[in-house]
Amino acid sequence: MHEASYYIQLLLSGITVGSLYALIAIGYTMVYGILRLINFAHGDIFMMAGFFMVYLCTGMSPLVALPLVLIMTVILGVLIERAAYKPLRTAPRMSVMISAIGVSYLLQNLATYVTGGLARAYPEIPGLKNTIQLGSVSVNWITIITPVLTILLVVVLVLLINHTKIGMAMRAVSRDFETAQLMGIKINNVISVTFIIGSFLAAVASVLYFTNYGQVSPMIGAMPGLKAFVAAVFGGIGSIPGAVIGAYIIGVCESFIKANETFSVFSNAFTFALLICVLLFRPNGLFGEKMTEKV
Amino acid sequence: MLKIKDLHVSYGGIRALRGVDLEVPDGKIVTLIGANGAGKSTLLRTISGLVKADSGSITYNDNELLGKPINKVLEEGIAQVPEGRRVFADLTVLENLKVGAYLRKDKAEIEKDIQWVYSLFPRLEERHWQLAGTLSGGEQQMLAVGRALMSRPKVLMMDEPSLGLAPLVVQGIFDIIRTINQQGVTVLLIEQNANMALKIADLAYVLETGVITKTGTGAELLADESIKEAYLGKKKK
Numbered sequence: 001m002h003e004a005s006y007y008i009q010l011l012l013s014g015i016t017v018g019s020l021y022a023l024i025a026i027g028y029t030m031v032y033g034i035l036r037l038i039n040f041a042h043g044d045i046f047m048m049a050g051f052f053m054v055y056l057c058t059g060m061s062p063l064v065a066l067p068l069v070l071i072m073t074v075i076l077g078v079l080i081e082r083a084a085y086k087p088l089r090t091a092p093r094m095s096v097m098i099s100a101i102g103v104s105y106l107l108q109n110l111a112t113y114v115t116g117g118l119a120r121a122y123p124e125i126p127g128l129k130n131t132i133q134l135g136s137v138s139v140n141w142i143t144i145i146t147p148v149l150t151i152l153l154v155v156v157l158v159l160l161i162n163h164t165k166i167g168m169a170m171r172a173v174s175r176d177f178e179t180a181q182l183m184g185i186k187i188n189n190v191i192s193v194t195f196i197i198g199s200f201l202a203a204v205a206s207v208l209y210f211t212n213y214g215q216v217s218p219m220i221g222a223m224p225g226l227k228a229f230v231a232a233v234f235g236g237i238g239s240i241p242g243a244v245i246g247a248y249i250i251g252v253c254e255s256f257i258k259a260n261e262t263f264s265v266f267s268n269a270f271t272f273a274l275l276i277c278v279l280l281f282r283p284n285g286l287f288g289e290k291m292t293e294k295v
Numbered sequence: 296m297l298k299i300k301d302l303h304v305s306y307g308g309i310r311a312l313r314g315v316d317l318e319v320p321d322g323k324i325v326t327l328i329g330a331n332g333a334g335k336s337t338l339l340r341t342i343s344g345l346v347k348a349d350s351g352s353i354t355y356n357d358n359e360l361l362g363k364p365i366n367k368v369l370e371e372g373i374a375q376v377p378e379g380r381r382v383f384a385d386l387t388v389l390e391n392l393k394v395g396a397y398l399r400k401d402k403a404e405i406e407k408d409i410q411w412v413y414s415l416f417p418r419l420e421e422r423h424w425q426l427a428g429t430l431s432g433g434e435q436q437m438l439a440v441g442r443a444l445m446s447r448p449k450v451l452m453m454d455e456p457s458l459g460l461a462p463l464v465v466q467g468i469f470d471i472i473r474t475i476n477q478q479g480v481t482v483l484l485i486e487q488n489a490n491m492a493l494k495i496a497d498l499a500y501v502l503e504t505g506v507i508t509k510t511g512t513g514a515e516l517l518a519d520e521s522i523k524e525a526y527l528g529k530k531k532k
Contacts, residue, residue, distance in 0.1 A: 184398035
């Protein structure tokens, strides 16, 4: 048997991973909520944010680079929407989805081309990796900052969506494109805001994730992206609280499974098995809206 | 005055409107009746800018509306109550009204207009905190009308407001249409319920497969034998 501190350590690391999945999952779920599009490029936006940091830090200190990374990632997200999804606004949903897959590969290939396919060391942000002792558990700052920052961002986001004019417009657009337009809402602006929020959160997640992980490589966005996507589906795609809760459940379960010597190899498979189980009993996910066809 | 001239619109590969001429004078209730598929909704959707026209013109006070984005048409003062009500089901009643005022920035005036809508539809005030999806069909229609009024339109276009509602509720909706009109809003009403629509209309048009086939005052068309037969369910004697 292990001591309690061992389990607390596992729980903490699960919460940290879950937070990162949550930040990425929000981008998936919001874009789905508005465009009914699964933005397959989202995991790669996360990866690109990592490389932005790597390359910016060759010329400046990480603390100066940090806000620039956030801005550049947001711009990248909006540009992708404008170039690859907006022209297909009236096209069948499948076309947009294929366009998203295309963008995903484009970003991966671009990163491979620029880096030569090699992993790059992620710059260290001073102080973040220092460890502190909490009773019998020792944790580094990342482990503490990640969930706190995540919860804070989620609360701000929920307030934004429920209590501001643009949030109201987003909810209206996600329900009914055409009627929202009849109210004078400019759909494209609302969609841009959605991509701004999603990319911003993915950039925040990338800083936290890569600081912990230590390096960035061109394909690294795929797995966290996929897990976050599973979290979004798990929680009920389109629902922000659903995505966050789904992400935490997956993060914590994964952390415990990885610690088990026999089953650790199966940790990824487990995530998907969990998804299948949930979808068997709740096809719309934990908090998913019931999709009634519009008459 | 809202003026439509020689309007041609294709929609889903079908020539839905084939040279429509129609005028909506200020302060009047104008109704457009016609069977299913005659092109009535297409006309409203084209005026609002949801559908692109092939040719022709739509002017409001001599400003061309064709080709303008949807929000600009709304800014010109032309609002639409879409067919099937289309309230935002997971927004509250009050939020639905606020979305209706989306383009406006005059907060104090918006607050006044919310009170105005509440005075027209006291039901909405009682239920202002409820999600719109939980309202009854009649209440949703009230909300759809109230939401459109929140943009302070000069012309209110309504697409089949009586659709799927109980007769008593329909009567209430038509009373409200009259009240709104008396308060200075021009109304363009599309209806399959020709009887009710013609009764309150100052001016009426009949649309058949994309062309206007008849026009006259509401009373004239109510008395017209062919209209009676085709739309009012009365047999020729």
